[in-house]
Amino acid sequence: xxxxxxxGAGISGHTAALYLxxxxxxxxxxxxxxxxxxxxxxxxxIWVGVGLMEPNEVKFKLAPVYKKKKxxxxxxxxxxxxxxxxxxxxxPFVNIKYxxxxxxxxxxxxxxxFLVNGTGPALNFAGTPGLGPDLxxxxxxxxxxxxxxxxxxxxxxxKMENGEHQTFLIGTGHPMATCQGxxxxxxxNIAFEVDKxxxxxxxxxxxxxxxxxxxxxGMGGAYVKRGGYITPTSVFTESVLAxxxxxxxKQAGVNKVEEGKAFYELLDGTYHEQNFDFAMLIPGFTGSRxxxxxxxxxxxxxxIFVPNGMMRVDADYTPKAYEDWKxxxxxxxxxSPAYDFMYASGIAFAPPHGMSKPMKSPxxxxxxxxxxxxxxxxxxIGKVVAQNIAYRIKTGKKDHPHKASMTKQAAACIVSxxxxxxxxxxxxxxxxxxxxxxxxxxxxxxxxxxxxGVIGLAGHWMxxxxxxxxxxxxxxxxxxxxxxx
Amino acid sequence: MAEIQERLxxxxxxEYSYATRPTKFTLFIRRCLLFQIFxxxxxxxxxxxxxxxxxx
Numbered sequence: 001x002x003x004x005x006x007x008g009a010g011i012s013g014h015t016a017a018l019y020l021x022x023x024x025x026x027x028x029x030x031x032x033x034x035x036x037x038x039x040x041x042x043x044x045x046i047w048v049g050v051g052l053m054e055p056n057e058v059k060f061k062l063a064p065v066y067k068k069k070k071x072x073x074x075x076x077x078x079x080x081x082x083x084x085x086x087x088x089x090x091x092p093f094v095n096i097k098y099x100x101x102x103x104x105x106x107x108x109x110x111x112x113x114f115l116v117n118g119t120g121p122a123l124n125f126a127g128t129p130g131l132g133p134d135l136x137x138x139x140x141x142x143x144x145x146x147x148x149x150x151x152x153x154x155x156x157x158x159k160m161e162n163g164e165h166q167t168f169l170i171g172t173g174h175p176m177a178t179c180q181g182x183x184x185x186x187x188x189n190i191a192f193e194v195d196k197x198x199x200x201x202x203x204x205x206x207x208x209x210x211x212x213x214x215x216x217x218g219m220g221g222a223y224v225k226r227g228g229y230i231t232p233t234s235v236f237t238e239s240v241l242a243x244x245x246x247x248x249x250k251q252a253g254v255n256k257v258e259e260g261k262a263f264y265e266l267l268d269g270t271y272h273e274q275n276f277d278f279a280m281l282i283p284g285f286t287g288s289r290x291x292x293x294x295x296x297x298x299x300x301x302x303x304i305f306v307p308n309g310m311m312r313v314d315a316d317y318t319p320k321a322y323e324d325w326k327x328x329x330x331x332x333x334x335x336s337p338a339y340d341f342m343y344a345s346g347i348a349f350a351p352p353h354g355m356s357k358p359m360k361s362p363x364x365x366x367x368x369x370x371x372x373x374x375x376x377x378x379x380x381i382g383k384v385v386a387q388n389i390a391y392r393i394k395t396g397k398k399d400h401p402h403k404a405s406m407t408k409q410a411a412a413c414i415v416s417x418x419x420x421x422x423x424x425x426x427x428x429x430x431x432x433x434x435x436x437x438x439x440x441x442x443x444x445x446x447x448x449x450x451x452x453g454v455i456g457l458a459g460h461w462m463x464x465x466x467x468x469x470x471x472x473x474x475x476x477x478x479x480x481x482x483x484x485x
Numbered sequence: 486m487a488e489i490q491e492r493l494x495x496x497x498x499x500e501y502s503y504a505t506r507p508t509k510f511t512l513f514i515r516r517c518l519l520f521q522i523f524x525x526x527x528x529x530x531x532x533x534x535x536x537x538x539x540x541x
Contacts, residue, residue, distance in 0.1 A: 239507070242506060410538070425515055455515055456524055465529075
């Protein structure tokens with residue numbers, strides 16, 4: 001019997017665990033270690049943040065699902081990885097610390113034959129002084145944060161109903177933050193809700209972003225065929241912001257926040273301040289900060305993880321100029337080069353470099369979005385990692401029949417721009433591949449026929465449909481594996 | 486959005502003044518039920534095909 005340990009129960013880790021158990025069956029053991037007792041469908045946190053959904057509608061308890069699927073679940077935090085075992089143990093293991101009520105602080109060694117690191121991002125609010133829901137800004141990165149944001153947003157809306165002007169600052173809270181899409185849809189949803197209440201005359205909504213051009217979204221922007229033209233996403237994004245009455249500040253690296261004031265540096269090296277009454281700024285992401293040790297307890301963290309805590313996989317990490325970036329730099333199977341029984345999936349893997357061209361201010365500050373690896377690619381990678389591990393266990397072979405390079409995968413992103421069955425709308429964007437391939441598609445970097453950018457009610461229905469469909473799938477209900485990632 | 490549009494259009498030479506805006510027809514079609522039902526199925530099919538082709 002083989003033991004597969006999955007760290008993390010987010011979109012990628014949870015997908016990997018479900019597929020592993022489905023393929024491996026009772027003969028093998030699948031163990032999930034996650035400090036969160038709930039699974040959350042992160043894309044719908046936006047609606048929690050504007051009071052249109054309750055946190056309970058975007059999450060469910062993991063324990064009953066894992067019990068039904070016969071997956072061992074430990075509500076704990078992974079502290080350290082020991083891929084060579086230790087002087088007392090031949091098998092590789094992970095040290096975990098329980099956070100489950102009644103077992104807090106209890107430690108355990110969990111041995112494994114194969115490991116999937118799906119720990120997702122750690123929200124690095126500390127990377128920007130003053131940032132975060134405990135300090136001066138809001139967040140929609142988790143359902144708790146989103147619910148907290150809604151309380152503060154509701155207070156701002158009440159002030160506006162009493163005739164008070166409010167400034168909303170939404171965007172990225174670190175010069176190298178990613179997830180612009182989530183912040184962007186939050187800005188649009190706030191504008192939509194303000195307009196619905198006829199309070200637009202009292203609102204100044206500002207989009208602040210580290211993108212060189214609007215619509216970059218950390219993937220180097222894209223081109224969309226529409227209206228008889230091939231149009232860059234910057235035009236598409238500017239148009240949506242202007243339509244919703246949202247001003248923008250681009251090429252901005254937020255470096256500090258105080259109560260009601262954000263400080264930022266522009267790519268031209270100048271420093272500025274922006275006052276706000278309500279701010280939602282996405283923090284920088286890091287890896288989970290697990291340590292790694294060899295058999296004799298020497299630290300080997302650098303061998304397994306890059307400095308920001310994300311895991312090294314089968315990518316080419318040689319530092320290269322933007323002009324020399326190649327699709328082959330990107331990983332295909334997400335396997336650790338140091339230990340071939342360890343894999344990383346979703347946000348936990350370290351990308352070889354960005355997708356957006358790196359930009360630096362004259363002061364030496366990097367102001368560039370890091371590459372996004374959100375829902376769809378995370379789910380696909382989780383599934384492919386599970387399929388490959390299951391194949392290795394069942395056949396004893398070491399090859400990987402399944403591949404999911406982001407240079408071949410397509411991605412769809414549905415950006416909510418207002419909630420309502422007949423009044424809502426969303427921007428539906430698709431790109432193929434996710435990482436631009438300028439050799440294969442020399443004109444636009446991607447397949448222009450597969451790239452879509454449309455706004456409309458259908459997009460809102462799709463986002464709502466996906467909300468219910470993916471929660472159904474994540475609960476492992478009848479036919480769950482027939483639903484694509 | 487009318488009040489916002491009014492406020493922004495007076496800021497000539499601002500960045501917003503260079504942004505493209507949807508026409509009334511575009512705004513209509515974005516919420517036209519028949520067209521959007523067609524788009525719902527078209528986009529879902531397109532995304533489904535992309536997912537299936539995206540990994541082996």
